[in-house]
Amino acid sequence: MRVCPTHAIRVKDAKAQYRSETCIDCGVCLTACSRDAIGATTTSVEDLSRFKFKVAVPSPVLFGQFPIGITPAQIVDGLLEFGFDAVWDYSVDINLVARAIQQYVDQWTGPTPLISVSCPVVVRLVQVLYPAMVGQLITIQPAREIAGREAKRHFSTKFGLREDEIAAIYITPCQAKTISILQPAEGVVSNLDGALGFREIYNRVLACASLKRSDGSKNSQPPIVRNSGLLRTHVSEGMGRLVQQHRYLQVTGLSNTIQVFNDIEKGKLRNVGFLEAYSCWSGCAGGNLTVANLYVAGTTLRAQARSLPEMDPVTEAEVERRFSTEDFSLKAPVRPRPARETALKERVHMRQLAEDVLATLPGLDCGLCGAPTCKELAKDVSLGDASKDDCVFLSEHRLQELRRVYVRSAA
Amino acid sequence: MPEELLRRTFEIQGRDFENAGERSAQVTTILKDLDVDPNTVLRVGVVAFEAEMNVVMYAQRATLTFVLTDQEIVVEVADDGPGIPDIELAMQPGYSTASDEMREMGFGYGLGLPNIRKNSDVFSLQSEVGKGTRVYSKVRLASYG
Numbered sequence: 407m408r409v410c411p412t413h414a415i416r417v418k419d420a421k422a423q424y425r426s427e428t429c430i431d432c433g434v435c436l437t438a439c440s441r442d443a444i445g446a447t448t449t450s451v452e453d454l455s456r457f458k459f460k461v462a463v464p465s466p467v468l469f470g471q472f473p474i475g476i477t478p479a480q481i482v483d484g485l486l487e488f489g490f491d492a493v494w495d496y497s498v499d500i501n502l503v504a505r506a507i508q509q510y511v512d513q514w515t516g517p518t519p520l521i522s523v524s525c526p527v528v529v530r531l532v533q534v535l536y537p538a539m540v541g542q543l544i545t546i547q548p549a550r551e552i553a554g555r556e557a558k559r560h561f562s563t564k565f566g567l568r569e570d571e572i573a574a575i576y577i578t579p580c581q582a583k584t585i586s587i588l589q590p591a592e593g594v595v596s597n598l599d600g601a602l603g604f605r606e607i608y609n610r611v612l613a614c615a616s617l618k619r620s621d622g623s624k625n626s627q628p629p630i631v632r633n634s635g636l637l638r639t640h641v642s643e644g645m646g647r648l649v650q651q652h653r654y655l656q657v658t659g660l661s662n663t664i665q666v667f668n669d670i671e672k673g674k675l676r677n678v679g680f681l682e683a684y685s686c687w688s689g690c691a692g693g694n695l696t697v698a699n700l701y702v703a704g705t706t707l708r709a710q711a712r713s714l715p716e717m718d719p720v721t722e723a724e725v726e727r728r729f730s731t732e733d734f735s736l737k738a739p740v741r742p743r744p745a746r747e748t749a750l751k752e753r754v755h756m757r758q759l760a761e762d763v764l765a766t767l768p769g770l771d772c773g774l775c776g777a778p779t780c781k782e783l784a785k786d787v788s789l790g791d792a793s794k795d796d797c798v799f800l801s802e803h804r805l806q807e808l809r810r811v812y813v814r815s816a817a
Numbered sequence: 818m819p820e821e822l823l824r825r826t827f828e829i830q831g832r833d834f835e836n837a838g839e840r841s842a843q844v845t846t847i848l849k850d851l852d853v854d855p856n857t858v859l860r861v862g863v864v865a866f867e868a869e870m871n872v873v874m875y876a877q878r879a880t881l882t883f884v885l886t887d888q889e890i891v892v893e894v895a896d897d898g899p900g901i902p903d904i905e906l907a908m909q910p911g912y913s914t915a916s917d918e919m920r921e922m923g924f925g926y927g928l929g930l931p932n933i934r935k936n937s938d939v940f941s942l943q944s945e946v947g948k949g950t951r952v953y954s955k956v957r958l959a960s961y962g
Contacts, residue, residue: 538855672845673859750958751887753851754822 408771408778409438411660412534416786417776420811427744430530431582432660432685433694448584449575449600451489457573459565461557462490463550463598464577466640467691469631470707471604471698472612478631478710480618484611485577492561494574496553497636498724503549504639504648505725506734510544511649511680517542519655519670519681522645524548526586527685528663529740533591536667537742545736547597550576550583552734554597576601579693580686592738603695632718634711640690644682653679659687760788768799774808819886823847829869831877831898834922841865844883844892851885854959860936861890864954867929868894874919875899876949889938890956900946908934908942 786792876898915925
């Protein structure tokens with residue numbers, strides 16, 4: 407409850423509840439709660455059986471999850487063994503998106519910085535805590551969405567299938583991207599059909615890949631990762647490498663990101679043109695569904711990137727071919743959440759009420775009332791969502807009630 | 818007539834560099850809490866901060882009054898400092914009477930008062946040598962143009 411950066415969690419009747427309108431899907435609560443009181447939203451493997459053709463769209467950081475010596479091609483074989491019919495390499499898609507962003511940033515005349523929408527937590531953070539900046543979110547779809555659309559188009563043409571018979575499944579390092587696919591922030595339908603976390607596929611893919619490595623059998627697949635661009639954008643370098651000549655800033659980690667947004671709000675960061683923020687420390691390799699140690703994964707990815715060329719002719723030609731024919735813009739604008747409708751006078755009144763309540767609270771932020779801090783309880787009271795008597799210091803009754811729930815011998 | 822919604826007064830202590838900026842930070846926190854548009858918050862923040870710094874640098878003590886109405890935000894700072902002998906000169910960007918010590922701390926570039934005026938919709942400055950200075954600034958809320 408207390409770790410939630412947007413104070414979206416309350417404990418009512420010994421159960422954690424969250425307010426979906428202020429939750430940003432960061433997953434901090436999942437990591438913090440040792441009692442599994444909070445579960446992640448995922449797609450189950452069974453959900454996939456209804457599709458005729460299943461294509462995996464792995465996040466590039468997947469290739470850094472396995473022991474050194476296991477190649478991307480062996481990992482692809484593992485995914486096919488897992489049950490996918492194909493695996494999509496989105497090197498081309500990421501370069502297309504980088505180009506679209508470059509154009510967008512070049513033509514922009516509004517307030518800066520422009521903010522990348524690659525990390526879904528950052529998008530929701532802006533919606534909830536920095537609503538005035540939603541106009542600065544770059545309205546270009548993330549590369550994974552473009553990849554999903556193209557993968558479906560590609561295989562439907564190739565095998566004469568309808569697009570709804572094909573599932574494009576993102577292999578994800580975090581639950582936030584799963585939610586961004588199942589319930590996009592713009593309120594539209596994602597191009598992807600679901601997501602599986604690294605943890606769900608890891609063991610079977612590892613077993614298969616290790617076998618391939620030890621028996622030295624030839625890979626059935628052509629090399630999936632043809633150039634280092636895709637990997638590099640996911641190990642510390644970010645899109646700044648592809649989108650050039652703009653005052654670029656990259657920040658990772660949720661608390662660091664919040665700090666940067668606060669600075670933007672105070673007018674301290676006037677010289678940044680393009681901001682790429684990631685909720686996870688060190689970027690997607692630090693996602694909450696990853697398996698490998700974050701730093702080891704980074705080293706593995708960098709080692710793989712070193713042995714590959716910056717760009718290859720096949721990818722380059724494909725980027726050239728597709729760029730002029732596709733539309734990369736988001737399907738709908740991102741709007742502030744929750745919608746604010748009260749008049750200033752009303753807001754002043756509520757704030758005054760909350761301040762008066764706060765003055766009567768002990769200020770210990772013990773959390774026994776079910777709100778994370780005294781200040782949050784005071785706010786809840788002003789909104790009519792809680793009572794002052796939820797505070798154990800103000801109500802004997804509340805204390806006895808908690809004793810009954812939490813202390814077994816008192817029951 | 819604008820309707821007064823909120824009024825706060827803060828005491829500022831001269832030479833208290835450690836807590837300099839605290840009062841203006843409190844003002845911006847209130848405005849942010851109230852969902853006032855960020856550009857307005859920013860402008861009021863600059864006004865309050867510069868006025869607060871002037872007190873910290875030159876005066877003994879001062880009162881910062883912050884008033885929010887349904888149409889505008891008023892920040893008024895009245896101090897008991899040395900006063901300004903030539904107001905026109907003091908309003909010129911780059912003119913400063915700051916000591917070397919203040920400049921070493923990163924202040925005293927002569928931009929404080931010009932900055933306050935730049936960010937205000939209504940600005941006035943009254944000063945009497947030996948008595949004190951009063952800075953008055955009004956910023957209109959965005960929806961009131």
